[in-house]
Every structure is written in C-alpha cells, then in structure tokens.
Amino acid sequence: MATLNLLILACLGYVALLFLVAFAAERAALRGQGGWLRSPLVYTLSLSVYCTGWTFYGAVGYAARSGMEYVTIYLGPTLVVIGWWWLLRKLVRIGRAQRATSIADLISSRYGKSNLLAIVVTLMAVVGVTPYIALQLQSVALSVSAFAPPSGPDAVTIDRESSGFWVALGLALFAILFGTRNLNANERHHGVVIAIAVEAVVKLLALLAVGIFVVWGVAGGVSQIMTQIDASPIGEWQMDRSRWSTLTLLSAIAFICLPRMFQVLVVENDDERHLHTAAWAFPLYLMLMSLFVLPIAVTGLQIMPAGSNPDLFVLTVPLAQEQDGLALFSFLGGFSSATSMVIVATLALSTMVSNHIVMPIWFSLRSGGASVSGDVRNVIILARRLSICGILALGYAYYVFSGGSSALAAIGLISFAGVAQFMPAMLGGIFWRGATRTGAMAGLITGFAVWFYTMLLPSFGTGVLLSAEIFESGLFGWSWLRPQALFGITGIDPTVHAVMWSLTLNSAAFFLVSLFSFPSPLERLQGAQFVNVFAHSASPQSWTGSMAQSEDLLIMAQRLVGASEARAFFRAEAVRQGVHGHLPEPSPDFLQRLERELAGSVGAATAHAMVGQIVGGASVSVHDLMAVADESAQMLEYSSQLEAKSGELARTARKLQEANEKLTQLSVQKDAFLSQISHELRTPMTSIRAFSEILRDTKKIGPEEKTKYASIIHGEAIRLTRLLDDLLDLSVLEHGQVSLNIQQGRLGDVLDQAVAAALAGQQDALTVRRDPVAEQVGLKTDLDRLSQVFINLIANARKYCDADTPELQILVSRAGGYVTVDFIDNGSGIPKDDQTLIFEKFARVSDQKGKGAGLGLAICREIMYRLDGDITYQPEMNGTGFRVRLPESMAMAAQ
Numbered sequence: 001m002a003t004l005n006l007l008i009l010a011c012l013g014y015v016a017l018l019f020l021v022a023f024a025a026e027r028a029a030l031r032g033q034g035g036w037l038r039s040p041l042v043y044t045l046s047l048s049v050y051c052t053g054w055t056f057y058g059a060v061g062y063a064a065r066s067g068m069e070y071v072t073i074y075l076g077p078t079l080v081v082i083g084w085w086w087l088l089r090k091l092v093r094i095g096r097a098q099r100a101t102s103i104a105d106l107i108s109s110r111y112g113k114s115n116l117l118a119i120v121v122t123l124m125a126v127v128g129v130t131p132y133i134a135l136q137l138q139s140v141a142l143s144v145s146a147f148a149p150p151s152g153p154d155a156v157t158i159d160r161e162s163s164g165f166w167v168a169l170g171l172a173l174f175a176i177l178f179g180t181r182n183l184n185a186n187e188r189h190h191g192v193v194i195a196i197a198v199e200a201v202v203k204l205l206a207l208l209a210v211g212i213f214v215v216w217g218v219a220g221g222v223s224q225i226m227t228q229i230d231a232s233p234i235g236e237w238q239m240d241r242s243r244w245s246t247l248t249l250l251s252a253i254a255f256i257c258l259p260r261m262f263q264v265l266v267v268e269n270d271d272e273r274h275l276h277t278a279a280w281a282f283p284l285y286l287m288l289m290s291l292f293v294l295p296i297a298v299t300g301l302q303i304m305p306a307g308s309n310p311d312l313f314v315l316t317v318p319l320a321q322e323q324d325g326l327a328l329f330s331f332l333g334g335f336s337s338a339t340s341m342v343i344v345a346t347l348a349l350s351t352m353v354s355n356h357i358v359m360p361i362w363f364s365l366r367s368g369g370a371s372v373s374g375d376v377r378n379v380i381i382l383a384r385r386l387s388i389c390g391i392l393a394l395g396y397a398y399y400v401f402s403g404g405s406s407a408l409a410a411i412g413l414i415s416f417a418g419v420a421q422f423m424p425a426m427l428g429g430i431f432w433r434g435a436t437r438t439g440a441m442a443g444l445i446t447g448f449a450v451w452f453y454t455m456l457l458p459s460f461g462t463g464v465l466l467s468a469e470i471f472e473s474g475l476f477g478w479s480w481l482r483p484q485a486l487f488g489i490t491g492i493d494p495t496v497h498a499v500m501w502s503l504t505l506n507s508a509a510f511f512l513v514s515l516f517s518f519p520s521p522l523e524r525l526q527g528a529q530f531v532n533v534f535a536h537s538a539s540p541q542s543w544t545g546s547m548a549q550s551e552d553l554l555i556m557a558q559r560l561v562g563a564s565e566a567r568a569f570f571r572a573e574a575v576r577q578g579v580h581g582h583l584p585e586p587s588p589d590f591l592q593r594l595e596r597e598l599a600g601s602v603g604a605a606t607a608h609a610m611v612g613q614i615v616g617g618a619s620v621s622v623h624d625l626m627a628v629a630d631e632s633a634q635m636l637e638y639s640s641q642l643e644a645k646s647g648e649l650a651r652t653a654r655k656l657q658e659a660n661e662k663l664t665q666l667s668v669q670k671d672a673f674l675s676q677i678s679h680e681l682r683t684p685m686t687s688i689r690a691f692s693e694i695l696r697d698t699k700k701i702g703p704e705e706k707t708k709y710a711s712i713i714h715g716e717a718i719r720l721t722r723l724l725d726d727l728l729d730l731s732v733l734e735h736g737q738v739s740l741n742i743q744q745g746r747l748g749d750v751l752d753q754a755v756a757a758a759l760a761g762q763q764d765a766l767t768v769r770r771d772p773v774a775e776q777v778g779l780k781t782d783l784d785r786l787s788q789v790f791i792n793l794i795a796n797a798r799k800y801c802d803a804d805t806p807e808l809q810i811l812v813s814r815a816g817g818y819v820t821v822d823f824i825d826n827g828s829g830i831p832k833d834d835q836t837l838i839f840e841k842f843a844r845v846s847d848q849k850g851k852g853a854g855l856g857l858a859i860c861r862e863i864m865y866r867l868d869g870d871i872t873y874q875p876e877m878n879g880t881g882f883r884v885r886l887p888e889s890m891a892m893a894a895q
Contacts, residue, residue: 053135053138066234082283100266107425109526136342196264263347350383447502454497550585687712726859766797840858869886
C-alpha cells in the first residue's frame, strides 16, 4: 500500500507541476504567445470546475445510496448548456459590457450599481459556498485516511480535524499564489485557467482509469458488470419525481449562480463564440465523468466490507485489489477536483469581498476620499488574500462543526440551494425592466432566510444549532415554523421542502415588491441596458467633468491600477482625443472607459462611486435618452393603442345600443303596424262586406240609398287599392326593380303639379308659400317619381301640421353640388324620439291625427335613393322640415 509519505510527495509533485504549467501560461500570455490559452477547448475544460470532489467521490457514493438519482447533478448543467445557450450568451455579453467581476457585481450593476445590494449578495455567496468548501476539505481528508493502514505494525491514525486543517492551509496558499497575482479581476487569469484545464484532464483520466479497471479488471467485462448492475438494488429504476425535478432544477441553477461557475463562465470568457463549442463538448465531458459511476458503485458494494464509506469506492476498490498506482492516480484525480474548485471559488469570493465590503469600508475610513494619493493596490491584494484565508477558515469551521459525517452529496445540495437564491433577481434583472432594487433585496433576503432556517441550520444535526424542540414544535413553539415542515406541510423530502419554499417565497417577494416600488433613473437606464444588451452594449450612464479634475482622476487611477498602467491609459486616451500632454479631457466617453477600467480592479459599484466622488455628478447621454425614449415611446404607443381600442369598443357598444334601441322601436312599430294594417284592411273590408250584404238582402231599398251604399263600397275599395299599391310600390323600390322614366322638365312645373294633386279640393286647409324665381331650375330625371315625393310631403303637411293657420313654405336653393328643396311648415314638429324612425316602414308618429299606414316617407326615401339624391328631416327648423336634394349635375344637364 502506498504510504502517506509517498502520498504527500505525490501531492507536492503534482502541485509543483501545476505551478509550472500556470507559470508557463502566464509567461506566454505576457509575451503575447498565449493565443492557444484563449481556445474554446481550454474554455470548455475550465467549465469542468463544476465537477468537484463531490462529483469525483460523491457521485459514486450517491449512486450506492440512492441509485440512479445521481444523474440529476449531471442532467441540470447539460440542459443549461444545450437548452439555455441563449441565456448564457446574454450573460456573457452583459458581463463583458458591464465589466462585471463577479455575480455580485452583475446584480448590483443591474439595480443601479447599488453597493448595499452587492454586499448582501457577497455575504449570501460566502455563507452559501462555505458548505461546499467544507465538502472539498472532507473529500480530501477522507481520501488521505483511505491510505492509512487501520491496523498492524504500520497502522496510522489520521486525525480528521488536523488533516482538514492542513488541507485548508495548503489550498489557501495555492489560491493566494495564483489567485491574487493579477489585480485586475476582469482580465483572464491564464495561469489559473490553464491549471484548471490540466486538472480537468487529470480527474477525467483518473475516473476513467478506475472505471476501466473495475469493468475489465474486476468484473470481467461489460456483460458481467451489466449483469451485476441488474442484480444490484441500485440498478432498479426508482424515481421520486419531486426529488428528480428539484435536483435537476437545482443543479441547473447552481451551474449559473455558483460564484466559481460565474467566474469561469462569464468573467474568464474571452469570446462568446466559445459557447458554441461548450454546448456539445461540456455535455460530452459530463457523460464521460458519469460513465463508470454505476460500475464502481456496484463493484464497491460487492467487494468492500459492510460499513465501508461508498464515497471512497473510487479509492478503496483499487486499494483492495492492491492496485496502489491506480489508487494514487485516483487520489490525484480527486485532489484535482477539490483544489480546482477551492481555487476558483475562493478567487471569486475574495474578489467579491474585497471589492464590495473591504474596499468601500477602507475608502470611507480614509480622509480625503478617492482623490488622496497613494498606491492602494497592495491594500486590495492584501484584502483578497485575507479574504481567501477567511473563506477557507469558514469552510474549515463548517467541516469541524458539522462533524464531517454527512454524505458528500447532501453537503453539496445545501450549497446549491443557497446560491440558487440569486436566480430570481438575476433572471428578473436581465429580462424584466420593471424589476427594482427594493424587489431584488426583498427577494434575496426572504429566500436566503428561508434557506438558512430550513436547510443550513438543520444540516448541523439535531441539538447543534437547532434544538430537538424546534424540530418538533417549531420556532417559538409555533408548529407552522418547523424547519422541515414549514406552514404545517409535512411529508415532503427535506431538500425538496427547503428548495420549494425558499425559491417560491424569494420569487414572490421579488415580483410583488418590484410591482409596488419605483425604480430610480439609474435603475431604469441599467434595466434598458441589461434587457436590450444586444442593442445597447455601451455603458449606461455618462459623466460630466472638467479639465481641473483630470489630475485627480489620474491620482485615483494610479492608486488602483498602478502608476505605469494608469499613465499609459491616460496617455492613450490623450492621443485618442488628439490632446497634447498626458492628461485627456474628462469627456463623458473617457470617464466611461475609466470607470470600466477601475471596475476590473474594485468592482462596478465601487468604481462608480469613486468616479462620482471626484467628478461630482453624472449626466444622461443622448444614447441613454434614446433608450429611455424608446421604452417610453413603446409604453405610449401601447397606451394609445389601448385607448384607441377602448374608444372603438365604446363606440361599437354605443352603436350596438342604438341599434338595439332602434330594433326595439322597430319591433314595437312592426307590432303597431300589424295591428294598424289589420285594422286598415279590415275596416274597408268590413264596410264593403256590410254594405254589400245590405244591397243583396234588403229588398225595399231606395235608389238614393243604393247609390250611397255603392259609393261607400267604391271608396273603401279605392282605399284598399291605394294601400296595396303603396305596399307593392315600396317592395318594388326596395328590391331595385323599378324602371325610371327619365324626362326633362322644370322644377317649378313639378311643384305646381304636386301642390295641385296634394291639395285637390282642400286648398283652404293649407297655405303654400313659394318662390317662383328660384324654382326656375331645369331637371332631367324621373319627374313622376319626384312629383310623388313632393305630393307626399305636401300631403303630410296638410294632414299633420297642428298650427291654427297651417302654412307650408317651399324653398329652393343650390349648395354643395346639390339642388335642395325644403318643405317647412309652421307646426310643432316631430318629437325627437320619433325623428330616427319616421323614414322606416310602417312608422307612425304616436300623436298624429292622420290615418296613413306609415309608408309614405319610406317610399320617398327609396325614390330619392334611386334618383341619386336623398331626403332628410331638418330638426333645426321651426316646425316640421324636410329637405330633398338632387344632384346638381342633373340640373346642369337639363340647362
């Protein structure tokens, strides 16, 4: 068996190799020979930092304990890389446009560059990732203990706390040496990235080597191992849908929200086109990593003694088969998995802590603010190094207090759920302009509090941080506050329970508070930049400055990025502006670029605050105004469209109401007509029948009486005939079957004829006033039909004018291309409610004293329509007024 000394020697040699690789990569990048460092393959391999000690060791243990459920931790990232490629591309574009150095930087930038929000996200990230770091310490400590002989003369007792401490110390040194060499957090850490890529290859080869040995060296081949899997309980397909869906969602979210994943996915991305390669290469990598998980788990359960830790089967199976070399290689694979995670995670978290917590506090404590001279790069680097030590110390403390006895997978899920609380604020921020900083803060705090109470605190076990009484009776004795049965809902898996409640309440608080709060102008501008990042990739806000402030800006830049780098930057900007000297004009564009440059060292929020402290104010650029104007224009357009549609609906409703009222009136008119027409038909028929019977049956009737009765029969017959003629005439006109008899004549002659016919025998009943001169108009139309219209109007005036001395005035004029003839009497007019119905068939004004059938005006309207004219009622006249219009072209043609 390999001795511990050999193990330590191998580790040191492996770390030395990583140093050399990282150092060579840094040197190559400095010499401009590092094009291959920015290849899509290296980028894809760097994403393998997702596969940590949990994946290397814990997946086998997970499979041994829960069967196929381990697949979910590979399925989530695969779905993200393939199905959410558009989301990753948008994140990368936003990260580069905003020069985001961390996930806290991205979220704070979206919500108005709020440093308070960045502090909250940073603290949540540190607390959320702490269990994950403890997991790495536990995996390395367990793997070291696997090489210690438990009995015999060479027996060695490994103290788990001591081994964890030395592992944490070694990882801290490695992270400090590589993670803090470069101050600009926005620039790629070529040494770290290439070291992670090498470690990705090592852990993959190590896991494949163990898997190949297990399948062909222990089981005897593929068919034999498949038979063993089928016979094993873990080969049975048992799917808890709630856990599968929850764990898949959780791993998918964690792939985006874990600080280390954001670091390699967004910050270290050199070209968003690398995502094309990652879309197929990374799922392939995950498939290879998971290929031999089940064979190793099944073989370990068969050949290892009962009670063996399944998390260590990757090591203990080769050791049990006396394959010390393979076991050592496997150990290096697990060591690579743990170290790569810790290095990148501490690098990302230390950047967040120094940029959003340490440096703002340090600047606030220093008198003079940002314009005071002095190099602060050492302060930043020291802050990051202390942050690394502090983060690893937290991980070690969790490792010690949690007892290190939990399964690796369970610890990993706690971290996944913790960082998943970033997702609502992140997704809402890049897709919803209405999201506000207050809403994001409310959602983050709510989700984090629920996760902390329902998942993190219970992970220490009963009686450590939460008493057994709280588990059973709830906080303060309230049963609905039981950490694993929130709101009294029981029977749910603890992990599913915590994830469901934390993300649900987080999202609800985020959306509700955002809906009821108003974003600041900077939030609105940032929202437009984030949501439409592919249309607006420029900085969201402009600055105003003066020449007198350029020196202050240079002093501040020297303190953060170094004197030579700052002078070079300012000199380049001066050349770009065509300014003599080394100080450029503090134009808005220059200040934007300077803020971006500083954001790479201290984060966007701090850089914004520092520039603002010197410049004193920000202005909104034309580009910004256009973005907001576009948004406002869209809102106004939507509002106008809604208003127009609302108005149209109101008009349609009003028309429908009028039509309904009209139909109701017509229905009433129809009923009245039927009654009237029945009466009209029945009355003469009754008279005809009665008097004809008298003539037939009465023998002693005189000649005078015969003549009288015959005249009555004749008159009633004429009345019937006239009624039937009107009905027939109207029917012919409505169906367009009438034939017009076009003739030439004078309007005055037509009126003479109409007056004579309408007042035949009753000239004294109505006085007609005319203007013969105005009536000298020649016409070419159907004069008989036109005369019929005039006769009807004059007859109506005679019958219905209620004046004491009825008069009818006939006025002829020309206007608007028409010859108009107005018939105006001196009566009381037609009631307003009846005016809309008088041209309908069978319409009768209720108080009319005449006995007409109500067809006259309907016939007039149809006649005028056929003559290309019209007839309308004139309500504004003093009395009853009708206007008949004929096209003037007819009159002109006649002349």
